Amino acid sequence: MVIVTRSLSALACLLLLPLAVLAQDGQNVQDKEKEKEGESKGLRFVWNRRPSLRAGDLLRVDFRVKLQEDGLSFSPKSEAPEESFVFARRRIGIQGNFLKVFEYQVERELTRESPWRDVFLNFRYFRDVQLQAGRFKVPFSLDQLTGEMDNDFIHRSRIGDLLAPGRDVGVMAHGRVLGRGLSYQGGVFRHDGDNSRFGHNPGAGRTVAGRIVVTPLRLVTKDSPLADLETGFAMTGGDVPEGLNALRGVSIWDTRFSSDVYVKGRRLRTGVEENWEPGPFSVKSEYVRVSDERREQGLLNDDLPKLLSRGWYVSATWIVTGEKKAGGIEPSRPLFRHGAGAIEIAGRYDRIRFGSNAPAEEPETNPRAVNLAENGEGIWAAGVNWYVNHWVKIQVNSMREAFEDIDRSPRPGRARFWTHIVRFQFVL
Amino acid sequence: MRLRTLGGGFVLACLVLLNAARTAAQSPPAPEPPPDPTAGFFNDDVIQEVRLTLNSKDWTALKTNFQSNTYYPCQFTWQSVTLKNIGIRSRGNGSRSGTKPGLRVDFDHYAPGQRFQTVLKSVVLRNNTQDASMMHERLAMKLLALMGFPAPREAFAKLYVNNTYAGLYTIVESIDKPFLTRNLGQNDGFLYEYDYDFNDEPYHFEYRGSDPALYSPKPFKPSTHEKDPDAKPIEAMIKIINEASDNDFVRRMSDYLDLKSFMTYVGVENFLGETDGMLGDWAINNFYMYRVEHSTRSLLIPWDRSQSFTGGPGFSIWHNIFDIPAQSRNRLMDRAVKFTDLLDVYLDTLLKAAELASKPVETEADAAPSHTSAADPQNPGWLETEILREYQQIRAIARADSFKPYTNDEFEQAFEDLLKFARERSGFVKDEVHKFRR
Numbered sequence: 001m002v003i004v005t006r007s008l009s010a011l012a013c014l015l016l017l018p019l020a021v022l023a024q025d026g027q028n029v030q031d032k033e034k035e036k037e038g039e040s041k042g043l044r045f046v047w048n049r050r051p052s053l054r055a056g057d058l059l060r061v062d063f064r065v066k067l068q069e070d071g072l073s074f075s076p077k078s079e080a081p082e083e084s085f086v087f088a089r090r091r092i093g094i095q096g097n098f099l100k101v102f103e104y105q106v107e108r109e110l111t112r113e114s115p116w117r118d119v120f121l122n123f124r125y126f127r128d129v130q131l132q133a134g135r136f137k138v139p140f141s142l143d144q145l146t147g148e149m150d151n152d153f154i155h156r157s158r159i160g161d162l163l164a165p166g167r168d169v170g171v172m173a174h175g176r177v178l179g180r181g182l183s184y185q186g187g188v189f190r191h192d193g194d195n196s197r198f199g200h201n202p203g204a205g206r207t208v209a210g211r212i213v214v215t216p217l218r219l220v221t222k223d224s225p226l227a228d229l230e231t232g233f234a235m236t237g238g239d240v241p242e243g244l245n246a247l248r249g250v251s252i253w254d255t256r257f258s259s260d261v262y263v264k265g266r267r268l269r270t271g272v273e274e275n276w277e278p279g280p281f282s283v284k285s286e287y288v289r290v291s292d293e294r295r296e297q298g299l300l301n302d303d304l305p306k307l308l309s310r311g312w313y314v315s316a317t318w319i320v321t322g323e324k325k326a327g328g329i330e331p332s333r334p335l336f337r338h339g340a341g342a343i344e345i346a347g348r349y350d351r352i353r354f355g356s357n358a359p360a361e362e363p364e365t366n367p368r369a370v371n372l373a374e375n376g377e378g379i380w381a382a383g384v385n386w387y388v389n390h391w392v393k394i395q396v397n398s399m400r401e402a403f404e405d406i407d408r409s410p411r412p413g414r415a416r417f418w419t420h421i422v423r424f425q426f427v428l
Numbered sequence: 429m430r431l432r433t434l435g436g437g438f439v440l441a442c443l444v445l446l447n448a449a450r451t452a453a454q455s456p457p458a459p460e461p462p463p464d465p466t467a468g469f470f471n472d473d474v475i476q477e478v479r480l481t482l483n484s485k486d487w488t489a490l491k492t493n494f495q496s497n498t499y500y501p502c503q504f505t506w507q508s509v510t511l512k513n514i515g516i517r518s519r520g521n522g523s524r525s526g527t528k529p530g531l532r533v534d535f536d537h538y539a540p541g542q543r544f545q546t547v548l549k550s551v552v553l554r555n556n557t558q559d560a561s562m563m564h565e566r567l568a569m570k571l572l573a574l575m576g577f578p579a580p581r582e583a584f585a586k587l588y589v590n591n592t593y594a595g596l597y598t599i600v601e602s603i604d605k606p607f608l609t610r611n612l613g614q615n616d617g618f619l620y621e622y623d624y625d626f627n628d629e630p631y632h633f634e635y636r637g638s639d640p641a642l643y644s645p646k647p648f649k650p651s652t653h654e655k656d657p658d659a660k661p662i663e664a665m666i667k668i669i670n671e672a673s674d675n676d677f678v679r680r681m682s683d684y685l686d687l688k689s690f691m692t693y694v695g696v697e698n699f700l701g702e703t704d705g706m707l708g709d710w711a712i713n714n715f716y717m718y719r720v721e722h723s724t725r726s727l728l729i730p731w732d733r734s735q736s737f738t739g740g741p742g743f744s745i746w747h748n749i750f751d752i753p754a755q756s757r758n759r760l761m762d763r764a765v766k767f768t769d770l771l772d773v774y775l776d777t778l779l780k781a782a783e784l785a786s787k788p789v790e791t792e793a794d795a796a797p798s799h800t801s802a803a804d805p806q807n808p809g810w811l812e813t814e815i816l817r818e819y820q821q822i823r824a825i826a827r828a829d830s831f832k833p834y835t836n837d838e839f840e841q842a843f844e845d846l847l848k849f850a851r852e853r854s855g856f857v858k859d860e861v862h863k864f865r866r
Contacts, residue, residue: 242485259538262483299481299503364513366501366538368483407540 049390050428052096060096064107065428066149067091074253075418076411088423089148091117101125105136114194117167128175138165138193139172139185139211140234142273142286143313150328152282152344153381154397154423155252157313158352159288163247163269165193165209165236172209181218186210192238192267201245204238204267211235213273225278228326232273240267244367246292247309249354249375252401252419255410257375258354260367261307265293277326280319287312294356297368304370305358311376313350320345323387334389342387351378353404365408375405393425464610465545469506469599470581472566475821476599478553479505479588480516480533487589494518494526499537504544513539521625523557523734528595528831530555543606552600553587558734560834561842562826563818565598568700568733570814574784575696575777578611578729584822595831596822603716603729605652618658618719621731622712623649630711633759635670638663648717661724662717669760677763678770683724687764688773693728694761695777698747699785699857701739701849704732707748707758737845741852745778745860775861785811786854812850819843 043059046052053061068088093107103122109115120134137145143160155161172187189207196203211234218227242264249258273286288311294304321342323329333339353376361371383397399419403409410417469476486500499515515537520530531553535544543549556562566582573579580601587594601607605615624631624647636642643666644650644659665684672680681687697705704713706728716729739747748757749765764770786809808816827836834842 297483299483299501301484362512364538366513366515368486368501369513 057100059098061094062096063428064093064095065091065426066093066107067424067426068148069424070154071422073420075420076414093117126175128177129173130175131171131173132187133171135167135169136172137167138170138189138207138209138236139174139187140164140209140236140269141271141288142232142275142284144195149393149425149427152284152315152317152346152385153348153383154395154421155381155399157286157311157315157348157350158249158377158379159286159311159313159350162195162250162352163288163290163309163311164195164271165189165207165269166195168193168207170207170209178219181216182212182214184210184212192236192269196247198248201243201248202241203245204240207236207238207267209234209236211271213275226276228277230273230275232271232275234269234271234273236267236269238267239265240292242297246307247290247354249309249352249377251377251403251410251417252379252399253410253417257377257403257405257408257410258309259365259372259375259408261292261294261354261372262297262367263292263294263307264297265295267292277324280322280325282317282325283315285312285314298370299368304368305356307354307372308357309352309354311350311352313348315346315348315350315381317344317346317385319343329385329387331387331389335392337389341389344385344387346381346383346385348381349378350381352376373405375403375408377401377403391426391428393423393427395421395423395425397421397423464547466547466581466601469545469548469551470583470601472581472583474583475825476506476583476585477588478585478597478599479591480531480594481505481590482516484590490516490518491526491529494524494529499534501538502533504533504535506544509545511535511542511544513542519552520555520557521732523555525555525557525833527833528555528557528829530557531597547606547610548602549604549606550602552602553585554598554600554734555595556598556734557833559842560832560838561846562596562598562822562832562839563815563843563846564736564738565600565733566818567811567814567846568702568736569730571700571781571785571811572696572730572733574810575692575781577693577696578607578727580607580731584818584825586825593828595829596826603651603731608718612718612720614721615652617721617723618653618661619651620644620648620657620659620662620717620719621651622715622717623647624711624713630756632711632757633666633669635666638667651716661719661726664724665726669763674766678767685726685760687767687770689727690760691764691770691773692777693730695774696781697730697736698743698745699778699781699853700733700736701741701743701853702733702736703738704735705730707761708735709748711756712758737849740845741849741856743853745775745857745864775864778857778861782854782857785809785850789813809850809854811853812847815843815846815850 043053043055046054051063067090069085070088071085090110091107092110093105095105097103101124103124105118105120107117109117116135118136120132120136122130122132124130139145141160141164143157144164144166168189168191170187170189172185174185176183187209189209191197192204192207211232213230213232215228215230217224217229221227240263244260244262246261246263248256251257267290269288269290271286271288274284276283290309292307294307297304317325319325319329319342323332323342329342329344331339331342335341353374355374356372358371363371363373365373379399379401381397381399383395386394388394401417403415406413406415409415481503482500490500497517499517502514502516504511504514515534516531518524518529519532523530532550533553534550536542536549554565556565559565569579569582580603582601583599585597585599587597603619608615608619628647631647640659640663643662644657648659648662650657661684668677668680668684678687694706697707703709706712706715714732716731717726718729719726744751749761765774788807789810826839
């Protein structure tokens with residue numbers, strides 16, 4: 001009941017924000033006309049779906065606000081993450097370009113701990129070879145690289161959340177070649193991303209990462225529905241210092257289900273991804289494998305078999321109101337503008353697993369086990385996304401987690417858990 | 429006819445009974461309980477040998493971070509038995525050491541359900557860093573057991589870590605469910621470890637308020653039913669200790685604690701010259717409390733006797749009872765000692781412990797009861813005999829223990845002090861009791 005009440009309150013607030021935005025956006029057309037007229041007339045304020053400062057081609061500063069509020073419900077009743085209404089994200093930032101060839105973005109979470117998100121500068125003098133420096137996402141995993149505001153589901157897949165690196169500080173070359181049939185990203189980063197660093201875990205040291213995405217059938221035919229089928233490959237490599245520095249398995253309930261493991265040596269990620277977005281449909285799939293060396297980590301200071309963390313997912317979506325999926329969903333008939341917005345249904349199954357693949361030995365759960373007792377989980381997720389208008393999205397997701405080792409589930413002795421989430425999102 | 433019938437029936441009944449008695453006499457005796465699989469491990473007639481194998485960096489880390497309770501994976505070997513996938517950690521309070529760490533060995537830390545010798549979930553390897561003789565703990569627990577208390581079994585052990593001698597340790601049975609089963613025949617009650625450390629406010633059973641959370645998990649740390657410690661009966665007991673009228677005190681306390689057993693407990697502690705126990709110099713300490721299944725009644729289980737004997741043979745029988753300000757006294761003892769029958773239990777316990785400690789050990793050749801009360805070097809009492817036995821057992825390996833925080837001279841002196849205690853304590857206690865009663 002509390003959740004329902006708070007949901008309605010939050011919904012009301014989030015709907016008021018776009019009303020205010022809509023009022024501003026009414027002047028949109030006039031602004032655009034003025035913009036065209038006065039491109040070189042100095043610094044101007046423009047409202048084009050979001051507030052912006054412009055100085056012709058010399059400078060553009062867009063002001064961004066991103067809000068997400070989640071209502072959570074767990075079954076069985078959870079002790080740890082209490083049923084609650086929480087602000088998942090409160091971000092402000094600016095983004096834009098200057099001097100025609102530089103793009104930038106600065107985004108900050110309104111929290112005290114680790115507030116900075118994307119803070120980077122991109123040099124795009126050559127469109128085929130652009131250079132980006134600062135803090136941004138290490139190029140690995142389609143799911144992780146998809147912006148949080150654009151995801152089909154409230155929670156990323158486990159591999160996207162736990163095995164992909166996330167953001168880090170580095171430099172990267174990227175671009176598109178072969179008539180946009182091949183895009184690439186390659187760079188060097190200080191570590192291997194925020195997802196690898198938690199508690200006292202420093203993650204890997206200097207990490208090299210690369211990703212290519214090809215649309216092979218586009219080279220053959222541009223008319224086939226399969227022409228947009230993307231296939232990607234990605235790798236990262238870095239050395240992890242000695243310690244309990246393995247990647248971790250964390251449930252939707254925010255409990256650990258993988259054991260601590262001592263690692264030392266090379267961490268190698270490999271990933272394969274597929275993405276196909278024909279018309280109102282989309283199908284995505286990804287496989288990620290991370291191996292961590294365990295040099296001198298045995299009880300006798302001997303080398304142990306590598307820790308293997310791997311998983312995959314497959315997901316599909318359908319916009320029942322008919323809008324196109326590719327390039328982001330824009331409701332053709334937004335709420336309060338002769339329509340009810342766009343409705344999308346989505347389903348996903350994902351799996352993740354941690355172990356060492358040394359079947360000759362007895363499986364054990366201690367952090368120096370030769371054969372690490374495996375544990376993993378599979379998650380069914382189903383959801384409905386309501387794109388109310390350009391700024392507001394409401395998502396409803398139900399997820400069922402099933403753990404392989406019930407002793408290491410959020411509630412030992414029980415294997416299956418349900419989580420229901422409703423998210424209200426406002427993006428300016 | 430009726431009489432004949434009755435008489436016939438009587439004869440028949442007698443025959444049935446006679447036959448039944450004959451059958452019973454011929455039937456095999458009741459089967460003996462199965463042998464205790466842990467008896468060999470706690471056999472204190474020999475020095476046990478325990479070997480731990482762990483990553484050398486973990487052993488270094490454990491010693492460096494000896495104040496931390498971090499677990500490290502380990503392999504445990506005793507005789508021909510090797511258990512893998514176990515966890516060890518540094519343990520202790522004042523005894524913690526980075527040179528000779530006290531260790532808790534948890535057989536089920538990484539493998540729930542794993543047991544050593546089919547029974548033990550964990551065991552303590554006590555480093556004896558607060559006792560130069562290294563014998564206080566074992567001697568005291570032995571006397572407590574002889575006096576009828578459920579006390580952990582103990583045995584000396586040579587500890588090897590990665591095949592290197594790491595010192596003389598005392599194996600101590602953990603107070604846990606297997607211990608409760610062995611001693612009490614049940615284990616589903618509520619077990620609490622009294623948890624006191626240096627930073628805590630000294631506690632003497634003061635009433636802190638009606639919220640059970642004021643009593644558990646601190647200072648009564650749940651060792652079973654951790655998620656539902658149900659400390660309400662503890663709160664109720666402490667309220668009675670502090671607020672019950674003299675007329676009601678004994679009757680109401682009997683729902684929560686056997687006061688005679690409590691007086692016996694503190695009596696044995698006092699006889700042993702204990703300075704860190706129920707009437708300790710730093711407030712109450714070093715015990716477990718077990719609340720019996722389906723009951724509000726608890727009993728006390730002793731723990732950590734490193735400070736036994738430190739009061740010396742002339743340790744007053746009224747130590748921390750009448751000789752300190754009221755606000756520093758154990759509230760329970762302060763109330764109980766005012767009742768004559770309970771005071772008598774305390775004094776009788778002192779006499780009984782004194783008698784037991786000074787009574788020569790009976791051998792098969794010398795089975796006649798003896799009532800020697802004065803120390804007789806030719807005919808030493810039980811305590812002196814036990815000290816000598818343990819000393820002979822450990823002398824060589826204790827002296828070879830280069831990790832102990834004492835010199836060999838200090839070890840020998842501590843042994844001499846123990847002998848002196850054994851020879852003088854009983855006489856002193858008896859004199860004090862008799863003096864009081866006169």
